[in-house]
Amino acid sequence: MQRLCVIAILAACLDAVTAQYNFKWAPATINAPAVVGFHVPGVPAWTQWFSTNNKDAGESPPGNIQKCTSGGDNVWGASFDDGPTPYTPRLLEYFAAKKLKTTFWVVGYNVQANPDILRATYDAGHEIGIHTWSHTHLTQLSDDEIIAELVYGARAVFEVIGKYPKYFRPPYGDVDGRVRSLAALVGLRSVIWSRDSQDWVYYANATAINLIVPNNFKSWIDAGSKMDISLEHDFDPSTVSVGIKAMDMLLDAGYTLKPFGECIGETALYGNSILPKFFASGLFESKLAPVQTATEVHGIPIAVITSTYRSEAAVKTSTKTSGVHAAASFSTGFLAVFLALL
Numbered sequence: 001m002q003r004l005c006v007i008a009i010l011a012a013c014l015d016a017v018t019a020q021y022n023f024k025w026a027p028a029t030i031n032a033p034a035v036v037g038f039h040v041p042g043v044p045a046w047t048q049w050f051s052t053n054n055k056d057a058g059e060s061p062p063g064n065i066q067k068c069t070s071g072g073d074n075v076w077g078a079s080f081d082d083g084p085t086p087y088t089p090r091l092l093e094y095f096a097a098k099k100l101k102t103t104f105w106v107v108g109y110n111v112q113a114n115p116d117i118l119r120a121t122y123d124a125g126h127e128i129g130i131h132t133w134s135h136t137h138l139t140q141l142s143d144d145e146i147i148a149e150l151v152y153g154a155r156a157v158f159e160v161i162g163k164y165p166k167y168f169r170p171p172y173g174d175v176d177g178r179v180r181s182l183a184a185l186v187g188l189r190s191v192i193w194s195r196d197s198q199d200w201v202y203y204a205n206a207t208a209i210n211l212i213v214p215n216n217f218k219s220w221i222d223a224g225s226k227m228d229i230s231l232e233h234d235f236d237p238s239t240v241s242v243g244i245k246a247m248d249m250l251l252d253a254g255y256t257l258k259p260f261g262e263c264i265g266e267t268a269l270y271g272n273s274i275l276p277k278f279f280a281s282g283l284f285e286s287k288l289a290p291v292q293t294a295t296e297v298h299g300i301p302i303a304v305i306t307s308t309y310r311s312e313a314a315v316k317t318s319t320k321t322s323g324v325h326a327a328a329s330f331s332t333g334f335l336a337v338f339l340a341l342l
């Protein structure tokens with residue numbers, strides 16, 4: 001009897017650990033990066049909700065942030081986009097060894113694929129920003145689709161770190177007034193960069209990337225750059241290793257590496273005030289895609305999200321398990337095992 005009890009509780013513990021993050025709501029099971037032009041379907045009711053509940057924010061949104069504004073001339077805002085990936089931990093090791101923090105702009109589908117890596121990144125003290133769900137060109141999307149890309153991207157980050165960022169980075173820097181306006185409705189401000197390392201151009205050619213990226217940083221250093229924000233990536237081993245080389249160059253040249261929020265003097269990086277209200281409204285779950293039939297983008301079909309997925313998502317409305325909650329139920333489970341053994 002007692003042994004049965006222990007087995008039952010252990011099974012519950014295991015369940016808590018394996019179901020650490022709930023991505024049942026995630027919009028598609030396709031490999032988004034392999035499908036050029038993929039984006040999530042728009043949800044008109046979400047756009048309507050933000051337009052009604054955060055109307056003023058969308059009216060005259062602030063421009064893109066592109067340089068540091070705080071911390072002195074020698075401050076440098078490095079950033080790494082498109083993770084989390086299996087290559088991110090190498091950067092984490094580097095920054096930990098240097099006792100420095102940086103910023104990661106993360107893509108929703110990669111957060112779903114590598115939640116533990118995002119959790120480790122956040123736990124190490126790095127800053128996390130939203131880089132949409134599908135990494136697509138936002139200016140080419142409808143209003144509803146832009147809102148959905150930001151909402152799903154934010155939901156992915158929240159699932160893992162339990163916070164809603166106030167900043168997003170538009171993929172490819174592809175942003176205009178309409179995108180900024182819609183993002184402002186979602187409580188998000190656009191952050192681009194002043195220095196493009198071009199690692200994304202040359203990542204497939206080891207000779208080229210190791211020649212051109214360090215050369216770019218050298219020319220910026222030689223030109224006496226001040227308070228720049230640089231664009232780099234953690235999507236490939238080559239971009240990570242050349243990124244480390246670039247950070248060393250900046251440090252050798254006397255720059256102070258700061259994460260983005262610090263270098264603009266932001267003290268409430270995750271103080272998004274509208275997203276918690278939106279998710280508390282229940283509209284996210286009740287209107288999960290698809291609310292439109294699958295369409296084609298540039299001749300490539302968008303994956304159809306099945307009705308099975310929809311009903312699962314609806315059931316999951318009140319059972320979100322964050323990393324923190326899972327850890328709590330895990331230790332409760334341990335306590336229960338301990339008591340059962342007594």
Ligand SMILES: *[C@@H]1O[C@H](CO)[C@@H](O)[C@H](O)[C@H]1NC(C)=O
Pocket residue numbers: 205206207208211
């Ligand atoms: C790789 O880059 C080097 C240096 O720019 C260039 O000479 C070479 O042709 C490139 N290789 C390929 C396969 O493109």
Ligand SMILES: [Zn+2]
Pocket residue numbers: 081082131135171172
């Ligand atoms: Zn990107």
